[in-house]
Amino acid sequence: MKILAVDDDELIREILSATLEAHGYTDVTLAESGEDALQKIAASPTPFEGFMFDIQMPGMDGTELCQHVRQMEAYRNTPVIMITAMNNKEYVDRAFMAGATDYVTKPFDTTELMTRIRLADRLQAEARKAQAAQAAAPAAAAAPKPPFATPVTVKDVRGVVKSAALDNYVLLMLEQKQFAMGAFAIRIPELEQVHAGSDIEEFTYVVTDVAEVISDVLVGAQAFLSYIGGGVFVCVGAKNKLPTADSMHDEFVMMLNDPDLVYCEEVATGFSAQIGEIAAPKLFEKRGDLRFLDRAVEKLNEVSSSTGQRSGNGRSAFAA
Amino acid sequence: MQGMDADKSAVLQAGLARIRERFISSLDDRIEEFCALSERLEDPATEESACLEIRAQAHKLHGICGSVGQPRMGALAAQLEQHIDTVIAGPRPLNTDFVDELLNALLDEMEQSVDAS
Numbered sequence: 001m002k003i004l005a006v007d008d009d010e011l012i013r014e015i016l017s018a019t020l021e022a023h024g025y026t027d028v029t030l031a032e033s034g035e036d037a038l039q040k041i042a043a044s045p046t047p048f049e050g051f052m053f054d055i056q057m058p059g060m061d062g063t064e065l066c067q068h069v070r071q072m073e074a075y076r077n078t079p080v081i082m083i084t085a086m087n088n089k090e091y092v093d094r095a096f097m098a099g100a101t102d103y104v105t106k107p108f109d110t111t112e113l114m115t116r117i118r119l120a121d122r123l124q125a126e127a128r129k130a131q132a133a134q135a136a137a138p139a140a141a142a143a144p145k146p147p148f149a150t151p152v153t154v155k156d157v158r159g160v161v162k163s164a165a166l167d168n169y170v171l172l173m174l175e176q177k178q179f180a181m182g183a184f185a186i187r188i189p190e191l192e193q194v195h196a197g198s199d200i201e202e203f204t205y206v207v208t209d210v211a212e213v214i215s216d217v218l219v220g221a222q223a224f225l226s227y228i229g230g231g232v233f234v235c236v237g238a239k240n241k242l243p244t245a246d247s248m249h250d251e252f253v254m255m256l257n258d259p260d261l262v263y264c265e266e267v268a269t270g271f272s273a274q275i276g277e278i279a280a281p282k283l284f285e286k287r288g289d290l291r292f293l294d295r296a297v298e299k300l301n302e303v304s305s306s307t308g309q310r311s312g313n314g315r316s317a318f319a320a
Numbered sequence: 321m322q323g324m325d326a327d328k329s330a331v332l333q334a335g336l337a338r339i340r341e342r343f344i345s346s347l348d349d350r351i352e353e354f355c356a357l358s359e360r361l362e363d364p365a366t367e368e369s370a371c372l373e374i375r376a377q378a379h380k381l382h383g384i385c386g387s388v389g390q391p392r393m394g395a396l397a398a399q400l401e402q403h404i405d406t407v408i409a410g411p412r413p414l415n416t417d418f419v420d421e422l423l424n425a426l427l428d429e430m431e432q433s434v435d436a437s
Binding site: 008009011012014015018019022023054056058085106107108 | 329335339383394398
């Protein structure tokens with residue numbers, strides 16, 4: 001994997017380089033600032049396959065650099081690991097909002113650092129395979145539409161991240177014990193009808209519109225959300241800031257049915273919403289335990305089953 | 321070390337040892353810089369910018385110390401960094417008394433590391 005590592009501290013750059021090289025990652029470029037990184041990206045004859053950005057640097061910080069990189073078509077899905085020595089939620093939130101996929105904390109734990117790099121390597125390899133398969137397909141129209149349970153990628157909506165990035169964010173927040181976390185899930189049953197009656201592009205537009213409405217409703221809660229497939233979104237944030245199902249339902253459904261906000265050309269439909277109760281980590285669960293996210297989906301399924309709709313248990317039921 | 325053969329692990333350890341040595345040799349300059357900033361802290365006209373620069377330097381130390389075998393120095397730097405965040409977010413004029421104390425504790429630790437090397 002060709003990696004660009006950016007940190008303003010020369011010794012940190014050397015530690016990264018020595019550690020990566022010793023573990024077989026020999027194609028590592030180092031940059032001392034955000035500006036230097038952008039120059040090296042522009043000058044690179046072949047694209048980088050993974051990035052490591054220090055969050056806090058003088059001049060352009062790692063978050064701003066991440067935003068710049070995400071705007072480049074070639075790097076929209078490239079893994080970006082943020083490097084942080086701080087436990088300030090605001091910095092971490094901004095980094096994930098800017099498109100970061102993972103993080104490592106300073107001082108580096110070698111095992112942890114390499115686990116993150118290998119995970120990024122695997123994600124990048126999978127993305128390459130998917131791209132190659134897409135390029136090999138005779139025409140987009142001929143490619144089979146992914147099933148309804150498969151997540152589609154929602155881009156450029158505040159607070160919306162991929163499922164893997166959401167897990168990484170939650171892990172970081174649990175590790176830093178900054179606040180009590182909570183999660184809840186939302187299902188839009190009519191998305192199944194939209195999926196059946198439209199192509200994948202149109203379906204993705206509608207899912208993105210719905211994500212935008214959820215993001216707007218949650219703006220004060222500073223929450224993150226992810227579309228996990230099957231018409232279900234999982235939302236995560238500080239438990240005491242998340243709205244309850246009752247308090248958000250009516251306003252949310254009203255916004256969903258505003259044709260200026262969510263519009264499907266192919267399928268005429270009114271939208272409803274099922275909102276699960278908030279689930280939180282249990283006292284006996286270890287810090288890296290993400291089972292409360294599964295419980296959020298199970299709580300949604302309890303709501304769905306009372307209205308005659310149910311789709312599996314936990315998040316794995318929606319995995320691609 | 322996990323996932324590495326003995327040769328590579330030895331090369332890495334040797335590389336990290338060199339980085340640790342370079343860190344220790346950099347401490348004199350870092351101490352000097354902190355001392356200069358400490359003086360600026362006493363002047364109300366420059367105390368805020370001095371605070372921000374001390375924070376930036378402390379942040380760097382916090383990031384590197386744990387990786388070069390200086391966890392106590394890292395913890396003191398982190399404490400200083402966090403306290404400055406609180407001070408900067410607070411009312412003006414700034415109360416930098418505790419910044420000074422934390423900085424002195426950090427400087428003591430840095431000097432001890434230089435002496436021990």
